[in-house]
Amino acid sequence: MEQEPIISDELIGRTVSIIECTDPAWVHQTGLIIDETQQTFLIQIGNKHKRIAKKTATFAFEYHGKKTIVNGSRLVYRPEDRIKKTR
Numbered sequence: 001m002e003q004e005p006i007i008s009d010e011l012i013g014r015t016v017s018i019i020e021c022t023d024p025a026w027v028h029q030t031g032l033i034i035d036e037t038q039q040t041f042l043i044q045i046g047n048k049h050k051r052i053a054k055k056t057a058t059f060a061f062e063y064h065g066k067k068t069i070v071n072g073s074r075l076v077y078r079p080e081d082r083i084k085k086t087r
Contacts, residue, residue, distance in 0.1 A: 006063045007074060008083055012036055016043065019069065020058040038078045 017030040031045035040051050054072035061068045075082065 006061050006068050006070060009063075010083070011041070011061075011075075011079070014061055014063075016041070017060040018052070018057050019060050021052070022056045026052060026057060036079045039076060 011033050012035065014033050015030065016033055018026045018028070021027050029043075029045055029050075031043040031050070033041050034044050034049065035042035039055070040053055042049055042051050044050075054075045057072045059070050059072055059075075061070065
């Protein structure tokens with residue numbers, strides 16, 4: 001299976017939608033990623049900042065004009081390591 005190119009790209013500043021999550025309150029939430037750690041995203045939803053664990057959700061990103069869906073467990077790396085490892 002080919003890697004989604006978004007996995008090796010910068011995610012901070014991208015709009016993200018949560019399409020599946022172990023916490024149903026997160027499903028269908030959309031916001032802007034403003035920070036990323038190894039295990040979490042900090043997402044601005046409206047005027048609130050919310051932190052979500054990557055491995056608990058499936059995310060949808062708009063990437064080069066296409067909707068790209070990524071299981072959060074594939075993103076569980078420090079941002080700098082994820083970008084290096086997948087290139």
